Amino acid sequence: MHELLLFASVPTHQHEELLQQLAGLTAMQPRHCLERRLIFKAYRKPGLANARVGASQDLQSGDLQRVNKMLNGGMFYTQVVGPVHTSDFADAGVTPDAPTSSNNDANANPSPADPDTKMDGMDESTAIPTSTYDFDQQSWNLEFRDIPEAGTRSAVTARVMASAALPRGDIVPSMNAWGYSFVTEYLVEGDMFVHNDIVIYLHRVLHYPNSPGEEREPRHQLPAFQQMSPLEKSGSYVLQASITVQDGSNQETMKTASQHLFGLREQLKSAVRLEMADRLSLDTRAK
Amino acid sequence: MADPFTLPLRPVVEKSDRPDTLPVEIAQINEQWGNFRNVNEEVLLSKLAEEEEYGGNVDSDENDDKKDMDTTERKEELYKKRAEITQFAMASHMETMFALDFVSLLLSKHAPRQAETSMSAFLKQVAPVGSLNSEVVHPPPKPESANKDIATVSRGWRIQNFNSAANKLLGAASRLEKEVEAETKYWNSVLAVKDQGWKISRLPRERQSLGVQYGFLEATPAFRDRGLASLRRANDGSLVLDQGLVPTGSRFVRVRMKRGSKVTGCTKAGTTSSDADSIEQRILQARDSVFEDELFHELVREARSMASFGVTTRQNLIQIPAADDLEILLDLVDANDDSLSIEEESSHHDSILADGVAHSMRILLSFAHRQNLHRRTQIPPPLTPKRRPNPEYHLLRPALAYLQHISQARYLESFIHDITGTLRSSGFQFPESTSKMFSNWKSSHQLSSANALESLVSSSLQPIESVFQGNLLMPNSSFTVRMKTNMSFPPFGSQYDVSFNLPSISDLKSPGNLNLREEVEAAIAHLLLLDVVMKVSSTPKDENEKASSTSSNNQDSKWWIPIYPHMGELLLTYNHPEKHKKMRITLSREQLSLETYLVRNIDGVSIGATEDRSLDSNTKIWKLQHSPDSPNQHSSAMAFAVAESSS
Numbered sequence: 022m023h024e025l026l027l028f029a030s031v032p033t034h035q036h037e038e039l040l041q042q043l044a045g046l047t048a049m050q051p052r053h054c055l056e057r058r059l060i061f062k063a064y065r066k067p068g069l070a071n072a073r074v075g076a077s078q079d080l081q082s083g084d085l086q087r088v089n090k091m092l093n094g095g096m097f098y099t100q101v102v103g104p105v106h107t108s109d110f111a112d113a114g115v116t117p118d119a120p121t122s123s124n125n126d127a128n129a130n131p132s133p134a135d136p137d138t139k140m141d142g143m144d145e146s147t148a149i150p151t152s153t154y155d156f157d158q159q160s161w162n163l164e165f166r167d168i169p170e171a172g173t174r175s176a177v178t179a180r181v182m183a184s185a186a187l188p189r190g191d192i193v194p195s196m197n198a199w200g201y202s203f204v205t206e207y208l209v210e211g212d213m214f215v216h217n218d219i220v221i222y223l224h225r226v227l228h229y230p231n232s233p234g235e236e237r238e239p240r241h242q243l244p245a246f247q248q249m250s251p252l253e254k255s256g257s258y259v260l261q262a263s264i265t266v267q268d269g270s271n272q273e274t275m276k277t278a279s280q281h282l283f284g285l286r287e288q289l290k291s292a293v294r295l296e297m298a299d300r301l302s303l304d305t306r307a308k
Numbered sequence: 309m310a311d312p313f314t315l316p317l318r319p320v321v322e323k324s325d326r327p328d329t330l331p332v333e334i335a336q337i338n339e340q341w342g343n344f345r346n347v348n349e350e351v352l353l354s355k356l357a358e359e360e361e362y363g364g365n366v367d368s369d370e371n372d373d374k375k376d377m378d379t380t381e382r383k384e385e386l387y388k389k390r391a392e393i394t395q396f397a398m399a400s401h402m403e404t405m406f407a408l409d410f411v412s413l414l415l416s417k418h419a420p421r422q423a424e425t426s427m428s429a430f431l432k433q434v435a436p437v438g439s440l441n442s443e444v445v446h447p448p449p450k451p452e453s454a455n456k457d458i459a460t461v462s463r464g465w466r467i468q469n470f471n472s473a474a475n476k477l478l479g480a481a482s483r484l485e486k487e488v489e490a491e492t493k494y495w496n497s498v499l500a501v502k503d504q505g506w507k508i509s510r511l512p513r514e515r516q517s518l519g520v521q522y523g524f525l526e527a528t529p530a531f532r533d534r535g536l537a538s539l540r541r542a543n544d545g546s547l548v549l550d551q552g553l554v555p556t557g558s559r560f561v562r563v564r565m566k567r568g569s570k571v572t573g574c575t576k577a578g579t580t581s582s583d584a585d586s587i588e589q590r591i592l593q594a595r596d597s598v599f600e601d602e603l604f605h606e607l608v609r610e611a612r613s614m615a616s617f618g619v620t621t622r623q624n625l626i627q628i629p630a631a632d633d634l635e636i637l638l639d640l641v642d643a644n645d646d647s648l649s650i651e652e653e654s655s656h657h658d659s660i661l662a663d664g665v666a667h668s669m670r671i672l673l674s675f676a677h678r679q680n681l682h683r684r685t686q687i688p689p690p691l692t693p694k695r696r697p698n699p700e701y702h703l704l705r706p707a708l709a710y711l712q713h714i715s716q717a718r719y720l721e722s723f724i725h726d727i728t729g730t731l732r733s734s735g736f737q738f739p740e741s742t743s744k745m746f747s748n749w750k751s752s753h754q755l756s757s758a759n760a761l762e763s764l765v766s767s768s769l770q771p772i773e774s775v776f777q778g779n780l781l782m783p784n785s786s787f788t789v790r791m792k793t794n795m796s797f798p799p800f801g802s803q804y805d806v807s808f809n810l811p812s813i814s815d816l817k818s819p820g821n822l823n824l825r826e827e828v829e830a831a832i833a834h835l836l837l838l839d840v841v842m843k844v845s846s847t848p849k850d851e852n853e854k855a856s857s858t859s860s861n862n863q864d865s866k867w868w869i870p871i872y873p874h875m876g877e878l879l880l881t882y883n884h885p886e887k888h889k890k891m892r893i894t895l896s897r898e899q900l901s902l903e904t905y906l907v908r909n910i911d912g913v914s915i916g917a918t919e920d921r922s923l924d925s926n927t928k929i930w931k932l933q934h935s936p937d938s939p940n941q942h943s944s945a946m947a948f949a950v951a952e953s954s955s
Contacts, residue, residue, distance in 0.1 A: 218688045268692065268693075
């Protein structure tokens with residue numbers, strides 16, 4: 022499958038207004054989405070021998086060639102997406118580090134400049150069973166995105182995509198078995214609209230309160246939603262208009278799809294400027 | 309220059325033999341007379357008169373001249389005149405030159421170089437450049453009276469102009485006032501419409517005018533786009549709903565029930581309000597009309613796909629054979645058409661049925677709209693070259709399924725009632741059977757209120773199920789008929805799942821799914837026959853023991869043995885091989901008959917105490933009795949069996 026995309030940056034002050042405009046355009050109420058996104062990186066397992074061990078070319082069967090190609094092909098980052106609800110987050114009133122932190126300043130922020138309390142607060146998630154979040158029932162979806170196609174004349178970002186449903190619960194063992202290691206995770210918060218074939222997703226990336234890189238595995242508990250901090254400090258949003266095409270080799274449908282996107286761009290011209298993204302900024306290859 | 313003399317300066321127009329073509333003539337006329345626009349009758353008449361005058365004179369002159377002038381004289385005259393003309397021309401030229409010189413000289417004071425170019429050489433010689441000057445000379449003061457006159461006249465003019473200006477301003481003011489009034493009225497009514505909750509927006513194609521959205525966003529695009537009409541302002545400021553080319557007037561889908569050739573039920577048009585001219589009413593009416601139009605459109609679409617059910621569509625009529633002799637007619641009619649309100653011989657029941665069908669169609673269309681919204685807001689599937697199919701809505705099929713189901717269920721119910729009644733009238737203590745109509749509807753949905761409505765409607769799209777249950781004569785035996793009617797997806801129609809539990813016949817299998825009600829009837833009748841046979845044959849074990857033991861207490865305790873229970877045949881064995889007696893039981897809806905006869909009966913022994921109509925056989929028939937009381941005037945079937953066995 023192929024995915025065609027256009028992006029626009031939306032400053033915070035325009036967010037409300039744009040939501041209303043999009044609701045009017047698409048004649049639907051925004052669907053609020055919260056998604057956990059886990060980033061996995063492919064790695065070559067040690068000990069996987071290069072299959073070309075002194076055999077002559079004709080002995081290498083087609084299957085073996087294919088396996089070789091898969092094993093030695095490009096490595097990609099891939100993400101695992103799990104939808105969550107607002108109710109899955111911890112109560113806002115309870116600060117995760119309140120029981121453990123000896124500090125008497127009652128600010129709701131788990132102070133990032135205080136790594137010690139965080140370290141011994143590893144059991145903080147178990148200390149607050151206020152949320153109804155059940156990690157073992159969390160559903161996951163594997164989403165693979167290739168680097169956008171280079172050298173396309175058309176002014177849209179086009180890339181190969183694939184997604185697959187994964188089993189519920191702890192996904193890391195399965196991913197490890199497939200040759201992926203967990204890198205980090207973040208949260209995407211946004212509103213989704215559907216305009217004919219186009220999915221319009223107005224979203225922003227939120228970081229967990231702890232500094233990223235601390236965690237070695239996906240969180241089993243979610244902090245209070247208010248403690249999430251936006252990646253972009255100004256709190257601005259990204260407007261993403263995407264359309265998926267079943268058969269990317271069919272020029273006709275690809276053209277139709279990009280024309281739909283251009284039509285949307287024209288309609289939204291007075292509000293936001295939709296444009297294609299920088300190709301290298303969407304590079305998913307693992308170096 | 310006393311007498312007028314004309315000289316043809318233009319060449320003489322010769323009349324050519326062939327007439328000029330029209331364009332040439334038009335060009336000619338244009339050249340000669342100027343634009344046609346300036347030519348009117350008056351001008352032409354005056355020209356004509358002038359020409360007449362001239363021509364007359366010329367003619368008369370010529371006539372006169374011809375008489376008294378010969379050619380030489382004419383020539384002389386001609387030369388003389390020519391000389392005269394030349395003279396005039398010369399004189400005028402000279403005068404012009406003088407004037408030019410004068411002006412040049414005058415100007416040479418201020419612009420010597422420019423003026424010099426137009427000066428004649430002679431003047432340059434005689435007069436030095438710039439030797440002439442001009443000055444403004446104040447005229448002598450006019451007399452008082454003239455001044456006064458002028459002042460008066462100008463004052464009069466001014467007053468007149470002021471007056472007309474004032475009139476114009478007043479006119480403009482009053483026009484503006486009227487306009488403001490009209491605009492106020494218009495905007496007030498627009499606001500009133502908006503306050504009632506209608507969506508007011510600019511028209512997409514006509515940015516400067518307002519429109520009101522009354523249609524249904526989820527309707528088929530053709531009808532969705534019709535749901536927008538512009539709000540125009542009449543001259544007096546009243547609001548006009550402009551629906552474009554769409555015919556106004558309210559229409560509705562009429563549902564009629566037809567039994568045989570008689571229309572027995574019909575829906576009425578919706579109530580039309582008294583103030584039908586108010587804008588709200590107009591909008592409501594427009595909305596209803598677009599809904600009804602869409603409804604009929606979708607009905608026709610669905611009806612076409614239902615041709616296999618015998619549904620026929622014409623231009624403006626859908627005929628649906630529902631159940632039994634009932635036929636549903638659907639058409640789109642004008643609500644205000646008085647000719648429709650002819651009272652047919654309508655039955656109350658069918659009118660209610662028609663109303664029910666009409667309501668269900670509308671509810672289902674609204675439901676389909678909601679489903680459309682639901683589908684539209686889902687993440688769309690990937691784009692493919694194939695167009696996504698647009699399936700027909702389920703508007704008629706649920707109603708049709710209901711009608712068929714209820715007809716079939718009633719039939720089955722009455723059949724079971726009748727056949728058990730037949731058994732009861734023959735003295736069997738047959739237990740009451742129970743029927744649960746629409747059993748799958750009655751399982752109440754305890755759902756959240758938001759989805760309760762939709763799940764309620766969607767449950768009506770599911771196959772309808774009714775269950776008939778009853779116990780049989782034999783202990784621990786029962787039967788169940790599960791009837792499902794489904795019009796939405798194949799297999800269409802009613803299906804019966806007949807199952808029973810009859811332990812006394814172990815090798816009996818349930819017939820399973822049946823499709824025809826005749827088959828079901830046969831299955832139930834057969835089942836009950838088996839039950840009766842088993843009942844007859846099993847009786848001695850409990851009651852015949854005490855009944856017959858008192859009477860005879862004979863040694864072999866002979867009793868009926870079911871030899872061919874599926875044929876309803878029982879056998880009474882005797883010691884004597886010639887005297888085997890057989891009983892054959894037949895059961896139908898209306899009657900139960902027991903027939904006994906001797907097998908290989910040759911000696912013609914009279915048997916039985918009751919009517920012996922023939923020598924070797926004895927028959928007893930119990931008919932269905934519709935009055936439940938009066939147990940039976942005859943003896944019961946069991947008594948007959950007992951009597952037969954003991955004879």
